[in-house]
Amino acid sequence: MPYSMLDIRAIRQNPDEFKAKLARKKVPAEVIDALLAADEAWRSALAEVERLKALRNSTSEAIAVKKKNKEDASADIARMREVGEEIKRLDEMVREQEAAVQEYLLTLPNVPHDSVPDGESEADNPVLRTWGEVPKFSFEPRAHFEIAEELGILDTERAVKITGSRFVLYKGLGSRLERALAAFMLDLHTDKHGYTEMFPAFIANEDSLIGTGNLPKFGDEMFKLEGLPYYLIPTAEVPLTNYYRDEILSVDQLPVKFAGYSSCFRSEAGSAGKDTRGLIRLHQFQKVELVNLVLPEESYNVLEQLTRECEAVLQALELPYRTIEICTGDLGSKDAKKYDIEVWLPASNTYREISSCTNFEDFQARRANLRFRRDDSSRPEFAHTLNGSGLAIGRTVAAILENNQEADGSVRIPKALVPYMGGIERITK
């Protein structure tokens, strides 16, 4: 039952190593000490209550024998009645201590991989590679939301009326473009990269969200259904990673490669005032997400491969991008190592995140109890999980509109997408 993101036994054996590694994620050493103290208290209470339970079990057997032989067992029964009370009391203590240990383990962040560069913030993320030519315009490039409104393919005002701010409504060829991108990305990943297409429910339960690491810490980043233990998924990562939760896979089932299309819902708590216009930051956006479940020894190779698979989408769409490596100061709580892919957005004259590719190692697998067996006689091991956006569709739309805009306000459809647009090569007024 004890799910944990970190291996408590490993922490017991090498507390200093964990303190040092977690210090890179700004976890004070005292937290590890407190965890170990709670763990010690839990284990000693557990040892005591198990000793009493063993006594009760053996005595109960003796009572059964005595009764069968018509002997008097009342002294044993009276004694066990007291032992039972003591067990009840100690069980309560064990429960409390175990909950305390779990609380620590569920809220501690993942350990960053040794290769992750040190850094304080996103400003310190090294650029790994840059692809494509940044377009030159003979005019002042306009923002995607201006282009889109003028072309009549996006209606933000009415979306606000219908729902509220940070929601949009695609219309006409805008809607078609969304649909075309989803289909194109899914086809690319299933046909070229060996993924299995998945279409999950957009609502997940609490166990699933604990499994991926969204709960208990990040509940306020999601929309919860009122009165129900359900949340709108913030990404298809949640259903896809939890697909094999509480299961033991055989080794020949690995690697698992799922490509899932879904809407993604985010409360965007704490982002007031940021990216308030356009398609960059919404409460709902669509995304094709890639999830990999792999052997531990392969996960870092797979991370490189996964990143290339996501980059392949931008290359096919002829959109300039760069790939950066996330430093310790910018690394997410769940992440062991992460690359971001950033697409060029001419209107803001900057690269903007359009995909994150992350290796969680066994962090999620522990929480989700997702294991595999190397062969029939070996013990189950935790798999490694990875995911990457391939890609966020709203931001891809924004990138196409801005990079492919023309002086007359029209927008070129990337060649690879034309078949998905029913042959339409250009969106005009």
Next chain:
RNA sequence: GGAGUGAUGGCCGAGUAGGUCGAAGGCGCUCGCCUGCUAAGCGAGUAUACGGUCAAAAGCCGUAUCGAGGGUUCGAAUCCCUCUCACUCCGCCA
């Protein structure tokens, strides 16, 4: 939403007047034997988690687990309560 039935190990499936049941039996699987291929046959083995022991693994010891949680009891797969899920029928519905 209404009525009913059910939930046991990888699968199927025994087991309710509480007692040595982690749980019969079968299937599957693994290893070995045997048969000049295959099939059949014979023998052995075949859950998970946690704690302890150990440098570690194996092994060994202990605890827990028969949908989940709680209760009764010296003792619960078996009795009681609550919940969840699945299936069937009715109603409703894209």
